[in-house]
Amino acid sequence: MTESSGTILIVEDDAPIRKFLRISLEAHGFRVLEARLGRDGLELCAEEHPDVVILDLGLPDMDGQEFIPEVRGWSSVPIIVLSVRSDETEKVTALDAGADDYVTKPFGISELMARIRTAQRNRKPSAETARIKAGPLEVDLTRHEVWLGGEPVHLSKKEYELLKLFINNPDRVLTHRQILRDVWGPTHVRDTHYLRVLIGHLRQRLGDIPSDPRYIITIQGVGYRFVREPETE
Amino acid sequence: MPETTTRTPYSTELPPVRPGLRAYLWAAFGVAGAMACAFLLHRFVPHANLSLVFLTGVLIIAAKWGLGPSLFAGVASFLAFNFFFTTPFYTFAVNHDGDVATLLLFLITAALTGQLAARMHDEIAKKQAGIRRITALYGFAKRMTAAPDANSVLKELIRHLYHFLESPVAVLLPDTEGKLKVSGGWPSLDGIPLPLDRLEAAWKVDASPPGCRGLSFLTLGTARGPVGLVAVQREPLTSEEEDQARALCDQAAIAIERTGLVTDLEEARLISETEQLRSALLSSVSHDLRTPLSSIIGSSSTLLEYSSKIAAGDQRDLLNNILGEAERLNRYIQNLLDMTRLGHGGLELRRDWVSVEDIVAAALKRMEGALAGFRVALAVDSDLPLLHVHGAFVEQALVNILDNAIRFSPENGPITIAASVAGEKLHIDMFDDGPGIPEAEREMVFDMFYSVTGSDRHPRGTGLGLAICRGLIGAHGGEVEAMPGADGHGTLMRITLPLAHTDES
Numbered sequence: 001m002t003e004s005s006g007t008i009l010i011v012e013d014d015a016p017i018r019k020f021l022r023i024s025l026e027a028h029g030f031r032v033l034e035a036r037l038g039r040d041g042l043e044l045c046a047e048e049h050p051d052v053v054i055l056d057l058g059l060p061d062m063d064g065q066e067f068i069p070e071v072r073g074w075s076s077v078p079i080i081v082l083s084v085r086s087d088e089t090e091k092v093t094a095l096d097a098g099a100d101d102y103v104t105k106p107f108g109i110s111e112l113m114a115r116i117r118t119a120q121r122n123r124k125p126s127a128e129t130a131r132i133k134a135g136p137l138e139v140d141l142t143r144h145e146v147w148l149g150g151e152p153v154h155l156s157k158k159e160y161e162l163l164k165l166f167i168n169n170p171d172r173v174l175t176h177r178q179i180l181r182d183v184w185g186p187t188h189v190r191d192t193h194y195l196r197v198l199i200g201h202l203r204q205r206l207g208d209i210p211s212d213p214r215y216i217i218t219i220q221g222v223g224y225r226f227v228r229e230p231e232t233e
Numbered sequence: 234m235p236e237t238t239t240r241t242p243y244s245t246e247l248p249p250v251r252p253g254l255r256a257y258l259w260a261a262f263g264v265a266g267a268m269a270c271a272f273l274l275h276r277f278v279p280h281a282n283l284s285l286v287f288l289t290g291v292l293i294i295a296a297k298w299g300l301g302p303s304l305f306a307g308v309a310s311f312l313a314f315n316f317f318f319t320t321p322f323y324t325f326a327v328n329h330d331g332d333v334a335t336l337l338l339f340l341i342t343a344a345l346t347g348q349l350a351a352r353m354h355d356e357i358a359k360k361q362a363g364i365r366r367i368t369a370l371y372g373f374a375k376r377m378t379a380a381p382d383a384n385s386v387l388k389e390l391i392r393h394l395y396h397f398l399e400s401p402v403a404v405l406l407p408d409t410e411g412k413l414k415v416s417g418g419w420p421s422l423d424g425i426p427l428p429l430d431r432l433e434a435a436w437k438v439d440a441s442p443p444g445c446r447g448l449s450f451l452t453l454g455t456a457r458g459p460v461g462l463v464a465v466q467r468e469p470l471t472s473e474e475e476d477q478a479r480a481l482c483d484q485a486a487i488a489i490e491r492t493g494l495v496t497d498l499e500e501a502r503l504i505s506e507t508e509q510l511r512s513a514l515l516s517s518v519s520h521d522l523r524t525p526l527s528s529i530i531g532s533s534s535t536l537l538e539y540s541s542k543i544a545a546g547d548q549r550d551l552l553n554n555i556l557g558e559a560e561r562l563n564r565y566i567q568n569l570l571d572m573t574r575l576g577h578g579g580l581e582l583r584r585d586w587v588s589v590e591d592i593v594a595a596a597l598k599r600m601e602g603a604l605a606g607f608r609v610a611l612a613v614d615s616d617l618p619l620l621h622v623h624g625a626f627v628e629q630a631l632v633n634i635l636d637n638a639i640r641f642s643p644e645n646g647p648i649t650i651a652a653s654v655a656g657e658k659l660h661i662d663m664f665d666d667g668p669g670i671p672e673a674e675r676e677m678v679f680d681m682f683y684s685v686t687g688s689d690r691h692p693r694g695t696g697l698g699l700a701i702c703r704g705l706i707g708a709h710g711g712e713v714e715a716m717p718g719a720d721g722h723g724t725l726m727r728i729t730l731p732l733a734h735t736d737e738s
Contacts, residue, residue, distance in 0.1 A: 014524055014527075014528070016528035016532070016557060016558050017524075017527055017528050017531065019528075019532075019550060019551075019554055020528060020531045020532040020535050020551055020554055021531070023543060023547045023550065023551060024531075024535040026547075027535075027539045027542040027543050027547075028539075028542070058520075082527075084519065084523040084527070105523050105524065105526070105527035106523055106526040106529070106530040106531065107527065107530065107531065108530060108531070108534040109531055109534040109535045109538060110534065110538055112531075
């Protein structure tokens with residue numbers, strides 16, 4: 001409980017969950033705001049400008065799915081969704097609506113802490129650094145050049161765009177829809193087969209084995225997560 | 234055909250096409266009548282005009298009895314007229330050529346009008362028969378549309394065909410293994426000797442019946458293909474009969490198909506309802522088990538990983554958290570078990586004498602952890618009679634409505650439990666200060682999974698608790714109702730238990 005790591009708003013109706021979240025977050029130096037209802041959460045969010053919002057999807061007064069677009073109307077605060085629903089479509093809906101990440105209940109506290117760190121880091125503007133490193137992978141965004149372990153890698157235009165999207169959103173789940181919209185445009189948000197083919201190509205270029213990828217992790221039924229710091233063998 | 238003699242849509246009620254002896258007698262009688270009239274009139278009218286009297290008689294007979302009797306009447310009238318009214322009287326000789334001409338014209342007119350009248354008569358008879366047939370067909374069609382199942386369709390078809398063709402009829406349908414079986418017959422189920430083996434073989438090939446001596450076959454077919462065979466013990470059928478019978482069979486086949494669709498639809502609805510219930514159960518169970526598990530896993534992992542950073546008081550809070558949530562989990566599992574037992578009728582009441590205070594105290598004790606942070610008040614009358622109930626069940630019912638009250642109460646809200654006698658019954662009332670239940674939903678909250686249908690708005694809602702509560706109390710002959718709370722605030726959940734059981738034992 002030394003320096004303040006930031007303010008976190010918990011919107012969750014279940015008191016025991018709020019309690020352990022508060023204790024563990026405070027132990028990490030966060031200031032914690034709690035809201036039991038979605039309405040109160042929205043108010044606190046507007047007044048206190050938290051650094052991260054942890055949102056439960058099942059609220060007594062409103063569905064969490066309604067909460068996200070409401071916040072996104074005026075704030076880009078990272079939102080991490082908590083849900084007992086293991087249903088993929090729920091997660092995709094939340095992510096598409098603008099949530100940054102999700103954690104499925106029940107979860108270990110370290111998992112949530114890791115997500116909070118990622119969310120905070122991603123929010124800090126990357127200052128458009130020209131050269132981004134991710135393990136042995138290096139991308140020069142100004143010169144559109146890619147190296148893997150010092151060797152130049154040649155990518156097609158689409159492959160490069162996809163990699164750029166990933167590297168700008170590291171450690172974050174991107175839904176199929178989000179990727180398709182960014183790389184192919186809004187008319188192709190349903191053409192997931194394009195995406196599967198392109199992912200296959202990109203993995204090949206990055207030396208990823210589809211059955212055990214280092215960089216591009218498949219989240220079944222949801223999308224992909226780009227790992228910025230792959231474990232080195 | 235004993236019981237169907239009242240409905241004979243196709244039996245021939247038509248007047249005889251070939252008139253019998255009776256018709257000729259009537260004709261003779263008619264001529265005699267005409268003669269009598271002529272005798273009365275012959276003083277007043279010229280005798281040649283008397284032929285008109287006879288002619289009228291012939292016309293009437295022709296219209297009534299057809300050609301034969303009319304010709305007979307024509308000849309008889311001619312002879313009578315000749316005998317009685319032409320000179321010389323009382324002989325068949327004729328003096329005047331004029332009379333001869335009159336007689337000849339008379340005969341020709343009688344023959345012509347008789348024939349015309351007879352033809353008209355036939356036409357009318359045919360038309361009437363046609364109308365009767367159409368009416369019968371219409372009635373048949375109506376009964377076909379109204380028939381609730383394939384069996385009644387077949388029954389109707391068989392009876393109708395029997396009366397139409399006036400021959401024994403049987404219907405053969407393939408069973409589940411595709412083997413042709415007699416599914417109905419009239420006048421008796423196995424009244425027709427059927428070569429089942431040959432039929433079977435022919436059915437398998439192309440569903441067309443083989444030729445059989447003394448039997449005619451019709452196919453019951455829909456757009457989707459043949460569904461069965463109709464056997465008639467008569468051979469051959471006239472082409473008109475066959476067309477008619479085919480039309481009837483087609484109608485019946487459509488009706489059978491329709492009843493099949495209705496059954497399919499009903500089944501599909503049942504399946505989808507079961508599916509819905511199953512998915513509601515699954516989502517409820519997964520939600521209810523995972524929510525407390527989240528707190529348990531979250532709190533314990535916090536303790537494991539960050540205990541050095543957490544103050545002693547907070548550590549204790551986390552441990553309490555784990556304990557309370559584990560108890561909650563246990564309650565859910567108990568609920569699930571109770572529900573299964575309720576669902577299978579395996580609930581066995583082991584009644585014993587218990588005091589209301591004990592039950593209330595036990596329920597409060599079990600909910601101690603969850604009730605912390607609420608203001609609980611008791612208003613249990615001191616001189617309440619003992620209850621003869623299965624104590625654990627009533628306690629569980631109380632726990633379930635307490636759980637419900639906690640879920641919807643504001644933090645630090647009041648929860649009041651009251652018990653009192655009202656006539657032959659005991660009321661256990663629980664007031665909370667929650668948002669209350671809209672009138673329209675007061676019954677629905679007792680439905681299984683009510684709180685989870687649609688969304689899991691009510692985050693800790695089991696969707697089972699109140700349904701189980703009602704089941705448990707219902708098993709004791711009591712009831713549970715939701716009512717508006719005092720002053721219209723919050724909710725009053727009332728358990729009513731009969732005290733009359735005391736007398737029984």
